[in-house]
Amino acid sequence: MNSVVSVSDFYFKYLRSELVLKNINLEIEKGSFTVIIGPSGAGKTTLCKAMTGIVPYYSGGDYAGDVKVLGETTKGKKVSDLAMKVGLMLEDYESQLVSLTAGEEVAFSLLNHGFPPEEAEERTRLALEDVGLPGRESYQLDELSGGQRQRLALASLLAVHPEIIVLDEPVSAMDPDGGESLYKLLDKIHKEHGTTFIVVEHRVEFVLPYLTNLVAIKNGEVAVQGKCEEVVSRIYEDAELRPLLPELWQVKCSLEKKTGRTFKLWRSADEAAKELQSEGFGKGVRA
Amino acid sequence: MIEAKEINFAYRRGIPVLNDINCKIEDGEFVALIGHNGSGKTTLSRMFMALDHPRSGQILVDGEDIINYEPADLADKVGYVFQNPDLQILADTVYEEIAYGPRVKKLPEENIKTNVKSAIAAMGLKGLEGIYPRNLSFGQKRRLGVAAALALNPRILILDEITNGQDAVEQAAMMEYLKALNEEKGTTVILITHDMNVVRKYARRAIVLTDGHLVFDGKPQELFQGDQPVERWGLRRPVVSVLASRLGLSAANCEEFCEAVRKGGEA
Helix, strand or coil: EEEEEEEEEEEEEEEECCCCEEEEEEEEEEECEEEEEECCCCCHHHHHHHHHHHHHHCCCCCCCEEEEEECCCCCCCCHHHHCCEEEEEEHHHHHHHHCCCCHHHHHHHHHCCCCCHHHHHHHHHHHHHHHCCCCCCEEHHHCCCCCHHHHHHHHHHHHCCEEEEEEEEECCCCCCHHHHHHHHHHHHHHHHHHEEEEECCCCCCCCCCCCCCCEEEECCCCEHHHHHHHHHHHHHHHCCCHHHHHHHHHHHHHHHHHHHHCCCCCCCCCHHHHHHHHCCCCCCCCC | EEEEEEEEEEEECCCCEEEEEEEECCCCCCEEECCCCCCHHHHHHHCCCCCCCCCEEEEEEEEEEHHCHHHHHCCCCCCCEECHHHCCCCCCHHHHHHHHHHHCCCCCHHHHHHHHHHHHHCCCCCCCCCCCCHHHCCCHHHHHHHHHHHHHCCEEEEEEECCCCCCHHHHHHHHHHHHHHHHCCEEEEEECCHHHHHHHCCEEEEEECCCCCEEEEHHHHHHHHCCCCCCCCCCCCCCHHHHHHHHHCCCCCCCHHHHHHHHHHHH
């Protein structure tokens, strides 16, 4: 497997918190759309921060093992240099916003990395268009709603054109239209640029049509990792992880157990309804 | 009781955010306030706590205009949990954060202890009392925000998207707690959420805002039945509701659906 991120025997414990990551061995496949699930407090956010160098660069703690991004260890690397290869949007995205206006916010990292002002301006314009905030350069941040500010944080990442994008719960503050259109946008970037996506997501239903790989984290360790087709039923068998699966896949696994049949890995309710109907389930459709 | 009368509001740019909103929430109700991002949910709920004021119209709390309330008196009645927990975290430890409100109210130390303890237990924060709140996970910070509001025993609890960032198990625990609070103590719960499963399962009334207009006010079941333009309002029906209606079955959750399919398949 061609990995863009590889985590080996990784251990981390914060100084003032009980939260621990231990024995993490994880490979993120190049070009994959990987979703990380796990109960809150399992260490998902810390793992995201480790993959972008923020842990341990900014958060002190006990550290062992290694994290490699694009073949190079993150040890001793500056976060700002790593940020050109791997972009991170925190769940607590408000803490990433540092400017007065939307335009300044997106241009911030570009200008800090020495992009000429004209190019920064053009990339800012395109990135704001990409996230559905066209022409909002002059808007002050408090004029944007929570969901809009989140899309602004995403625009700041996109403008840098990183090879890997890590998103920690990107749709947590979004409504269904917003969530769907954000993932549609990420899918478009994924397909057009071959960007590898790593997403921590509690609301997996939004990313169902697109995800290729799943990683389940439990108690600071990787419980399951692999291609969706191979791991969904294993995740379902784990009582603690089961409720973290999207409802549609819980229905699939539960039906498979009840009926002894095997169904496709449904990517939408429509696909599920069609297969169930064609298999003769449901009222008045059995031939 | 909270009542919004002819509420109009616009931020600096003058684009209307709320248009002629009228609604009355009685004591003991469990209301879901839903709508797309930017529909005005948060703005309206902030007015219930006097965090914003309407350009025209009136907010009444227990029949009294909200502008006549001293902040401390209002805080006795209404508890508000922000969408962004960082906006309300002030103290150095989880315990002190939850004790902050009761201390400001100058409750006796005994009562403070009891209130904090029960809020900690209710929100699953046991063992984290001495932790620096900024080191908590986002989901834990949210629960801390709710715990801090609970410690003041408000009669009306307004919760802005508190289920975000919670995993399914924590979310269920939190919602079950609010349900019990509502049913046993009669606490009014006003919940802003995008999670339609939560709305279907817990709310007895749903108020839908779209572009600052109130477009639906009624029972969640009626909202998801199929004759309301839910998608046009930027909402989605729960997956099980969609599947069940496509297959001509009736089911309220995954279990019921699978059972109905199995039976239907054999028929």
